Amino acid sequence: MSLHVIARFVARQETLLEVRTQLSDLVDTIREDPGCIQCQLVSDRNNERAFLFVEDWRDEKALETHLSDPEVIRAVEQVAPLLAENFLLDGYTIVR
Secondary structure (H helix, E strand, O other): OOEEEEEEEEEOHHHHHHHHHHHHHHHHHHHHOOOEEEEEEEEEOOEEEEEEEEEEEOOHHHHHHHHOOHHHHHHHHHHHHHEOOOOEEEEEOOOO
16 A cells, blocks of 8 residues: 655745755656556645655655665655654555
8 A cells, every 4th residue: 555745844934945956856756666556746825935855755665765865865865954843753544
């Protein structure tokens, strides 16, 4: 069963462009991960500083492999000091 993931990042106003760029640079890398079905980076219509990765993964193991990838870990560590709050990562499964 596939797993749907939402990862939320909120930039500080003064780091908005840098966060947008760093997150945008990750999209193709994530899409190339084995087990990644889909990955989109979207921004909040009501808050230009809030970005969401909307991802679909083949299964929990594929997501765990992705999250333990050194490149992903490094990217999160680099963007973390630029955020207004800790990033959030939530997983969902289809109900119907």
